[in-house]
Amino acid sequence: MTDISPPKGRGALARREARLAWGLLFPTIAIVALVVIVPLLAIFWISVKPVTLGDLRPAEIRTRVALRERGDQPLLELRVINPSGEQEMTKAGLNVTLPEGVTLTGDLPQGCAMDGQDLSCDFGTLEPGANERFRVDAQVTGDTRAAERAMRDAEVTATGHVSNVLTNSTFTLENFRRLFSGSEFWSVLGITLFYTVFGTLGALVVGLFAALLLNKSFRGQGILRGLYLFPYVAPVIAVAFTWITLFDPYSGSANALLVQMGVSEGAINFFGAKPLALIMVTVFEIWRYFPLSFLFILARMQSIDTDMYEAADMDGASPFQKFWYLSMPQLLGILSVLFLLRFIWTFNKFDDIFLLTGGNAGTRVLTVNVYEQAFAVSNIGAGAAVAVVIFACLLVFSGLFFRTMSREEGL
Amino acid sequence: MKILHKGYLAGPIIGALWALVMSVTLGVAISFATGAAAKPALIGSLILGLATGFARVRIANRWAADAVAVVVALVLMAIGLGALQFDESFNFVWRVVLSVVLAGTVSIPLNSILRELQFGALTRHQFEDAVIRFLTGFGYIFFTAIVVIPFYVMVMTSMKSQQQLMLNPLDFSIDLSRGWHLFDSYYELMTRFHFGRYLWTSFYVSVLTVLLTLLFSVPGAYAVARLRFRGQKVFSRGILLIYMVPMIVLALPIYIAYSMVGLRNSILGIVMIYPVTTIPVALYMLQGYFRGLPVEVEEAGLMDGLSRLKVIWKITLPLALPAMASVGLYVFMIAWNEFLLAFMLLDDPSKFTLTRGIASLNSSEIPRQHLMAGAVIATVPIMALFLGLERFMTRGLTAGAVKG
Numbered sequence: 001m002t003d004i005s006p007p008k009g010r011g012a013l014a015r016r017e018a019r020l021a022w023g024l025l026f027p028t029i030a031i032v033a034l035v036v037i038v039p040l041l042a043i044f045w046i047s048v049k050p051v052t053l054g055d056l057r058p059a060e061i062r063t064r065v066a067l068r069e070r071g072d073q074p075l076l077e078l079r080v081i082n083p084s085g086e087q088e089m090t091k092a093g094l095n096v097t098l099p100e101g102v103t104l105t106g107d108l109p110q111g112c113a114m115d116g117q118d119l120s121c122d123f124g125t126l127e128p129g130a131n132e133r134f135r136v137d138a139q140v141t142g143d144t145r146a147a148e149r150a151m152r153d154a155e156v157t158a159t160g161h162v163s164n165v166l167t168n169s170t171f172t173l174e175n176f177r178r179l180f181s182g183s184e185f186w187s188v189l190g191i192t193l194f195y196t197v198f199g200t201l202g203a204l205v206v207g208l209f210a211a212l213l214l215n216k217s218f219r220g221q222g223i224l225r226g227l228y229l230f231p232y233v234a235p236v237i238a239v240a241f242t243w244i245t246l247f248d249p250y251s252g253s254a255n256a257l258l259v260q261m262g263v264s265e266g267a268i269n270f271f272g273a274k275p276l277a278l279i280m281v282t283v284f285e286i287w288r289y290f291p292l293s294f295l296f297i298l299a300r301m302q303s304i305d306t307d308m309y310e311a312a313d314m315d316g317a318s319p320f321q322k323f324w325y326l327s328m329p330q331l332l333g334i335l336s337v338l339f340l341l342r343f344i345w346t347f348n349k350f351d352d353i354f355l356l357t358g359g360n361a362g363t364r365v366l367t368v369n370v371y372e373q374a375f376a377v378s379n380i381g382a383g384a385a386v387a388v389v390i391f392a393c394l395l396v397f398s399g400l401f402f403r404t405m406s407r408e409e410g411l
Numbered sequence: 412m413k414i415l416h417k418g419y420l421a422g423p424i425i426g427a428l429w430a431l432v433m434s435v436t437l438g439v440a441i442s443f444a445t446g447a448a449a450k451p452a453l454i455g456s457l458i459l460g461l462a463t464g465f466a467r468v469r470i471a472n473r474w475a476a477d478a479v480a481v482v483v484a485l486v487l488m489a490i491g492l493g494a495l496q497f498d499e500s501f502n503f504v505w506r507v508v509l510s511v512v513l514a515g516t517v518s519i520p521l522n523s524i525l526r527e528l529q530f531g532a533l534t535r536h537q538f539e540d541a542v543i544r545f546l547t548g549f550g551y552i553f554f555t556a557i558v559v560i561p562f563y564v565m566v567m568t569s570m571k572s573q574q575q576l577m578l579n580p581l582d583f584s585i586d587l588s589r590g591w592h593l594f595d596s597y598y599e600l601m602t603r604f605h606f607g608r609y610l611w612t613s614f615y616v617s618v619l620t621v622l623l624t625l626l627f628s629v630p631g632a633y634a635v636a637r638l639r640f641r642g643q644k645v646f647s648r649g650i651l652l653i654y655m656v657p658m659i660v661l662a663l664p665i666y667i668a669y670s671m672v673g674l675r676n677s678i679l680g681i682v683m684i685y686p687v688t689t690i691p692v693a694l695y696m697l698q699g700y701f702r703g704l705p706v707e708v709e710e711a712g713l714m715d716g717l718s719r720l721k722v723i724w725k726i727t728l729p730l731a732l733p734a735m736a737s738v739g740l741y742v743f744m745i746a747w748n749e750f751l752l753a754f755m756l757l758d759d760p761s762k763f764t765l766t767r768g769i770a771s772l773n774s775s776e777i778p779r780q781h782l783m784a785g786a787v788i789a790t791v792p793i794m795a796l797f798l799g800l801e802r803f804m805t806r807g808l809t810a811g812a813v814k815g
Binding site: 014017018020021022024025027028029031032035036038039040042043046209210212213222224225226227228229230231233234235236237238239241242243245246248250251252253255256257260261262287318319320344345347348350351354355367370371374380383384387390391394397398402 | 438439442443448450451535536539540543547550551554555557558559560561562564565568576577579580581627628630631633634635638639640641643646648651652653655656657658659660661663664665667668684686687690691694719720744747748750751765766769770773779782783785786787789790793794797798801
């Protein structure tokens with residue numbers, strides 16, 4: 001009796017398919033991993049190190065070897081400099097070949113030795129900011145000027161090892177301690193949440209309104225749909241500067257209009273006054289991203305079956321009832337997905353606020369804080385610490401998002 | 412709300428609200444067009460709207476409502492209570508003409524908004540339909556205004572000199588007598604500020620980004636969508652997750668790494684980094700599309716003896732062309748508009764992209780009109796592309812791009 005059960009395990013075909021899949025995915029995974037995973041790890045690494053902007057260019061030993069004359073006694077002058085103000089330099093040394101006709105008669109500095117015409121020195125450890133000068137009596141046969149020139153052109157190979165703060169084993173939690181101890185951090189977090197929550201909700205509500213307007217066919221609907229997408233499609237830098245121009249307190253049209261209409265007495269500094277600036281950047285966020293919500297909601301609306309509405313009409317439901325009891329439940333799925341995704345994206349938004357206010361006037365959100373810490377205060381470690389906090393928040397949101405997503409199929 | 416279900420209440424109230432909307436709209440439009448003041452006035456607008464709304468529901472004849480509106484508007488203007496308060500730069504003829512125009516913009520839409528309302532009790536249907544028509548009218552005006560005004564300001568500011576702008580920020584009428592001098596800013600940018608070069612740089616960087624992105628994401632998306640292997644689910648999720656990592660978090664290490672290997676300040680560095688930011692988006696959009704393609708076509712190809720790769724090349728890719736076009740367009744848009752990385756990594760003016768070039772115009776020495784002209788130069792190509800290929804774009808966007 002032969003056994004006729006289905007084959008167990010993965011057959012040759014399935015294995016070949018999996019191999020092909022990995023082959024196709026490999027380049028993409030490799031690249032994305034390199035540029036996303038590695039930087040993320042780097043961020044965690046930097047956030048526990050005292051790195052400043054200056055540390056990105058590690059200090060190198062500076063040396064000068066010159067032949068001089070004092071009176072008519074020729075001297076060989078060596079200078080060794082450790083330019084780093086904080087780090088000591090180990091294994092500092094230099095090698096140079098003296099030109100023909102130059103011989104050293106004086107005592108060599110400590111750690112130096114002559115081998116034929118080759119002078120090699122080992123200075124050991126140089127203190128931070130060390131600037132050493134050694135003079136050795138010399139003798140010159142032949143043309144002194146030519147010897148000086150030859151000495152100046154001689155190749156000096158210098159070595160010196162400065163421990164690089166990015167790769168050494170100094171770790172500190174100072175960045176995080178400073179971040180959480182300041183009252184500033186909590187205000188930044190509050191501002192971020194305000195901006196994110198209201199920006200996201202506003203964009204959704206306005207987008208829903210726009211979608212309801214365009215959810216019927218009429219002539220010019222395509223044109224209007226294209227027009228309403230403009231804020232999203234235009235480069236952020238162009239629209240941000242346009243808003244600044246429009247709301248400029250001195251030459252802005254919006255202010256001129258308000259004054260002329262008698263709404264306000266004098267010019268209002270929209271992007272420079274404290275509570276108003278935050279409201280303005282949130283309004284900008286709503287203005288810029290309502291097209292996106294509008295597109296998604298419209299796409300969903302147009303896929304709703306119309307039979308339902310006909311049945312509701314037969315039952316005498318009024319337009320508002322139809323919207324509330326029929327359309328809304330259908331749209332809830334897309335609305336919740338949109339809300340979470342947009343929430344995460346608004347939370348991560350940097351360009352808009354950076355361009356509009358530079359994070360001044362009470363609009364500094366976490367992302368702008370990363371930039372400020374890293375480049376304005378030149379404390380890269382602190383910037384990375386903020387970035388780690390952002391990333392932690394992000395993981396929480398993504399967890400929520402995927403739980404919602406698994407309920408919402410089709411997206 | 413029940414209380415309002417009466418024609419004699421609903422009509423005038425909707426009318427008053429509509430008149431307010433129209434007087435503000437017209438006031439703003441007149442101010443922008445002429446630079447002179449035309450203030451919308453609350454009392455005048457309310458009276459005009461109430462009267463027109465009442466007339467419309469009382470006398471069910473549209474001409475009657477139009478006539479009432481015109482008469483009321485003129486009378487109000489004559490006694491100084493007009494819905495629009497004109498300053499002295501408007502002479503009598505203008506005032507009459509504009510008042511009649513206002514009356515028309517109030518009564519003609521109101522005629523259709525209130526078209527089913529009778530004077531007495533209303534059904535819930537009639538009332539809500541009228542409210543919805545009112546909201547629709549308001550919505551079109553509101554959305555068109557918030558979208559058009561900023562772009563209008565952008566274009567007009569780029570055509571005005573600094574003095575004109577300071578003199579009257581509201582005057583957006585184009586002084587046609589200046590002829591070609593209107594475009595002085597553009598000429599300056601193209602000649603003195605090398606904007607031609609920035610345009611070209613932005614263009615080829617964006618095109619390279621699109622090509623590289625598609626090259627890497629098409630096979631990857633296909634594998635995730637179609638092939639069965641362990642960890643497929645994890646991948647679909649992972650793609651989305653990577654797509655949520657904020658750029659600023661990555662920009663810092665990238666800046667450090669580029670500083671160390673000397674890729675900062677080079678186009679090569681930019682071209683290497685842009686595709687990475689767009690590959691996750693493209694992967695996500697494309698895999699959704701590949702899933703929607705019928706499997707049977709590919710299986711038929713396999714049965715006929717094609718290898719998997721040949722199937723992809725000969726069957727799937729030709730079918731996926733529209734999707735690739737919309738993904739490509741979207742990626743082009745992201746690359747063209749990208750500002751943060753260009754701003755952080757490029758310092759040398761000979762290598763600027765367009766967005767970086769505009770950022771360098773933002774200084775107190777350079778007149779505002781140049782900045783706006785730069786913004787127009789950056790916006791126009793992407794808009795033209797977008798309007799030309801709008802169908803692809805909307806499809807691409809809704810295929811799963813929520814990034815921005």
